[in-house]
Amino acid sequence: MADISYAKRLEPITGSAIRELLKLTAKPGMISFAGGNPGNFALPDKQVAEIAHELLLSNGKKLLQYGPTEGYRPLIEVLVKYIKEEFGADVSEDEILPVSGSSQAMDLLCKACLNPGDTVLVESPTFIGNLQCLKIFEANLVPLESDEHGIVLEDIEQKIKQYNPKMLYTIPTFQNPTGITMNVERRKAIAEMAAEYKMIVAEDDPYHCLRYKGENLPTIKSFDKDGWVALLGSFSKVISPGLRVGFVATDKNLIRKLTICKQSADVHTPNLNQAIVTEFLKRNLLKDIVINACKVYGEQLNTMLDGLKNIKAVTKYTEPSGGLFIFAEIAKGKNVNDYFKKALEKNVAFVPGAPFYPQGGHENTFRLNFSNADIETIKKGMDILKEVFDEQGE
């Protein structure tokens, strides 16, 4: 066996706890409140089958040939309109780069912009996958304070002055893992701070369309005048995660640098996958998928909240207006891992909260996903969790 000495950048990395967990939860019969999968009902398999068939028969040679790193031109064209309508941001074609899922956008942003030791301000807790990406690029992660309206502005300003950060990473809408949505005032203020302090804002917005109550909010990007905000979008939650298509919209010079990094990362995102997403947008098929998904997910969310209400050991939980996740707490000093293992034995999975915190700790927190189990399954799973938590709680 080769005793390779690996790069220093991997030293703090242990692999994504969520990805490892997903393997456990693939076990048949497991009720999974882990993961962040869209519900199977929402995946348009028949439509994709017809569209792929049509595209390959009419334009197959071009789709199977090499494509430009800059992206499939028809997708970029429809994205201009989509980003305007859904995200409220005016961007031109040269400010958009289609990518292989929005995770790739984060990887390319880090590669293009971060030197080892550069400070990146992050929500705490935040998305494990992108935390791992930031760690691999040896960022100095500085956690920010949040309340029920998102990141606290005073804390951003204070940390900007203290750390001179290169970047702020935020999921302002239905945050992962908390489900919290940042209010409009703060979005606007963050766009202004980005320009004032020359700080890149990576605005990760994969759940944007999945709103079950309240009104669509403009993105931070919509308030961006000088190109300091990079909007990271994804079709994983509304068409298919398996196709791996997302986009980044930002300053055109930054797009150029991201494109250079993408050349040697994967040359280009698969043409067929980009073309399939293009058709969903062009034929206006996305709308119905989103309406249907929102209706079902909204009911699933309420069912899960009802279940949580009945678990005495759960002292606090978020009540999101959209997205895929609820974040919950048990009493401080208790460790959710004890409940987690018991729950797995009884075939219910969720995700302990600690790995979402850049500085660890918070062993009394956990994340629940409600999109990937139907109402009956959620009821059953929550009953089991109640049993597990009540038992252990004593």
Add this chain to the structure above:
Amino acid sequence: MADISYAKRLEPITGSAIRELLKLTAKPGMISFAGGNPGNFALPDKQVAEIAHELLLSNGKKLLQYGPTEGYRPLIEVLVKYIKEEFGADVSEDEILPVSGSSQAMDLLCKACLNPGDTVLVESPTFIGNLQCLKIFEANLVPLESDEHGIVLEDIEQKIKQYNPKMLYTIPTFQNPTGITMNVERRKAIAEMAAEYKMIVAEDDPYHCLRYKGENLPTIKSFDKDGWVALLGSFSKVISPGLRVGFVATDKNLIRKLTICKQSADVHTPNLNQAIVTEFLKRNLLKDIVINACKVYGEQLNTMLDGLKNIKAVTKYTEPSGGLFIFAEIAKGKNVNDYFKKALEKNVAFVPGAPFYPQGGHENTFRLNFSNADIETIKKGMDILKEVFDEQGE
């Protein structure tokens, strides 16, 4: 406009000259001997259309859902057999990672293994895309001497002792850009040196199946006992570059590290694309594609060689037994860029050789691709090149 200060790693990077060129050559009527595209005739559009349709109707929900970073299980299973038969290497399932084109394998290898300043031994000239990747990861690139049988062993040994390199990057079969194939003795010796000196060998072998004369040679990987060799394979040249599916086969601990890096790079390679390639292997469809492509490419190669013979200004050129490229020289002291611009004006494109050299220079060299133009077009293009070279040559 945001005046972002980009990462130091991008300072030496100007973007891939080839990719920029490809844009020029997309102009209608252009005869392109640039690029490394398979011929359109060889892209199995009808078969992919039927297979994609079938897969999505029978297993669409699973294919559109998130998949494991480790890869689509049925693909890994058929790759074990394919790697044995085509590349002569015995690897087990946990020694294989499907990737988004073999370029991604190189990106992940660099991310997992290279610290800034680590020495990587490279052929000179070599593939521009992976040179760019190595530069982004701030490798200290040390060029190796080659002759008509590949890299000169004495030079490797001497440079190992001088630089203590972390990695050797080689394209042993139908090298890009030279078309040269390394002989068996050197392959075996490199595998042994890798283990002796604890040096990773990235064996990039995308053209392996495209042999037009002579016998299939065992890979360096086939002589690897301890896992120091990483075989980078691609389906871009034999099924479709647009689908972006390749693989890396190496030591299982290294596979684990590459998988961790892939988690935050693109989560996983699209399931549908992996499943399509799986069907081509399972149904034994690849064989006929390769036989047909080899027949046509072989004739195209000969036609281009005939054309080159007639150009007086061309003082030297390789006569490959396979692959996609011929590498040629004009007299030392002359600059091929003068011919290049004239040729572009007359609608014929090729690639100047200088960017393929890690240390630049060699302005008297150029690369010709023969896979992406039919016999008549090659004749026409070579006649134009003769005109251009003869005229300028005086």
